Amino acid sequence: MAQTFTQIDNPFGATLLVDDDVDENAQNNKFGPGRLYNITFRNNGGSAAAAHLKLYDDRTAAPGTTDPHLQLPIAADDEDSVPLFEEDDAGNKVAGIPFVNGFSYACVQEAGTPGTTAPADVVEVAFLYAPDAVS
């Protein structure tokens, strides 16, 4: 798999991470603590098999064992863009949700914690992430 990191300047101060083939192998500690603004993905291989994209608030995740903090189901021939936001008690809204320990990810067919079966098709994913923007 190939990963491309593109720095995006202010106001976000974020990095766009594009991974052209996310599979059952954990991509560990791609970022330190920070905020995840957006996930965009594509699964256009034509297989009927669904997949699950799993994000871990952990520097060293092991798919099949580590509990995913955020998980999205991906259907066959599916693509989507998923922005994330957070709101506090005062009603203040900010873009992104925090990962306080680190940012790791993988994609397998199975839902939930278990499962290490690779997706049937190539799953491409882009993350927009702002390291160190935890608050």
Add this chain to the structure above:
Amino acid sequence: MATSAVPFLEKAVADTSLVVTAAATSVRQLRVDNRANTHDSFWKGYNTASATVGTTDPNMIVPAKAGKATILHSMFGRAFGTALSHGVVKTAGTPGTTAPDAGVPVQVN
């Protein structure tokens, strides 16, 4: 494609699975309001109308930090091909049956 879930607001989701719909659906917007709690919570959406929180593998998981609400938008909807039920507990992933200290309001569209 399954239709989007009807607007659904449950005022206190916790460790007992609640059925949103027994039909196939998709989630286009989700708001998990953990602002009443001082601990992190995890919303778990199950692709079945008969889920057991802590045992059934969730189809979708969304975290909400202590004192915060998480809002997620899906442009094309995240599919639940069989049904949608949900619960909220303190643990990520599949396991965990510890209810949040205060029930978590959840809005699904």
